[in-house]
Amino acid sequence: MADITAFSYGQGEASYQGMPSGVPLLKAKGQASAAVMAIPIRHSFPENVVASERTFFVTSSTWGRQRLLQSNRSAGLFIVVLYEYREQNKYQLHEFVVMPDHFHVLLTVGGQTTVERAVQFIKGGFAFRAGKELGMRAPVWQKGFSEVRIHDRESFTSRRNYIRNNPVADSLAQELEQYPYSSAYDKLNWTRRRSG
Numbered sequence: 001m002a003d004i005t006a007f008s009y010g011q012g013e014a015s016y017q018g019m020p021s022g023v024p025l026l027k028a029k030g031q032a033s034a035a036v037m038a039i040p041i042r043h044s045f046p047e048n049v050v051a052s053e054r055t056f057f058v059t060s061s062t063w064g065r066q067r068l069l070q071s072n073r074s075a076g077l078f079i080v081v082l083y084e085y086r087e088q089n090k091y092q093l094h095e096f097v098v099m100p101d102h103f104h105v106l107l108t109v110g111g112q113t114t115v116e117r118a119v120q121f122i123k124g125g126f127a128f129r130a131g132k133e134l135g136m137r138a139p140v141w142q143k144g145f146s147e148v149r150i151h152d153r154e155s156f157t158s159r160r161n162y163i164r165n166n167p168v169a170d171s172l173a174q175e176l177e178q179y180p181y182s183s184a185y186d187k188l189n190w191t192r193r194r195s196g
Helices: 072-087 115-134 153-169 183-195
Strands: 007-011 024-028 033-035 054-061 092-098 102-109 146-150
Touching (some): 054 115, 054 153, 072 092, 072 115, 092 153, 102 115
Antiparallel strands (some): 007 024
16 A cells, blocks of 8 residues: 555546546556545535426434334424424425434435425424423434335335335334334324224
8 A cells, every 4th residue: 555645646637437527636646647535525405306296215213223213202292393394385295204323215305305304304303302302402314315216116115115115124013003103003093093
């Protein structure tokens, strides 16, 4: 491995995966240049969005993976927040599960909203309300989240099934309809209320 002092920055003419020419290159003395690794830009500003609706599988965890969402009050409040932003048309909510230390959602955002903004509504809305109503103190969430863009029906179905089965896989319920903090439970009970 070369000593870091043996490298110098220079100007390059080549582009590397979308980096324009003129981007600083790392040169070992007497060796070919290599592009400096940069943090990619997400291009998540609404004016950069080219699709009108995009569907994502999103996961985020509580701070330090603490089991902050295990009580009826906190998990119930999280679901209320999900539904309130859905009713405000911030996103379409297809599926969700609230686990003791993380959540998964399958949602669709429109052309004027980014997935980052939708997650900000969910996480920020819950943190604010949990502080006010439950006395929860910051930080509530780990920074960031993970998302997977859903491009086809097969991927949608696979992620939906993962969300529905997550409580069973973690031994929180024997059957998916028994776990009260999920869309599978909510949909089953909504059907029963309407038919009963």
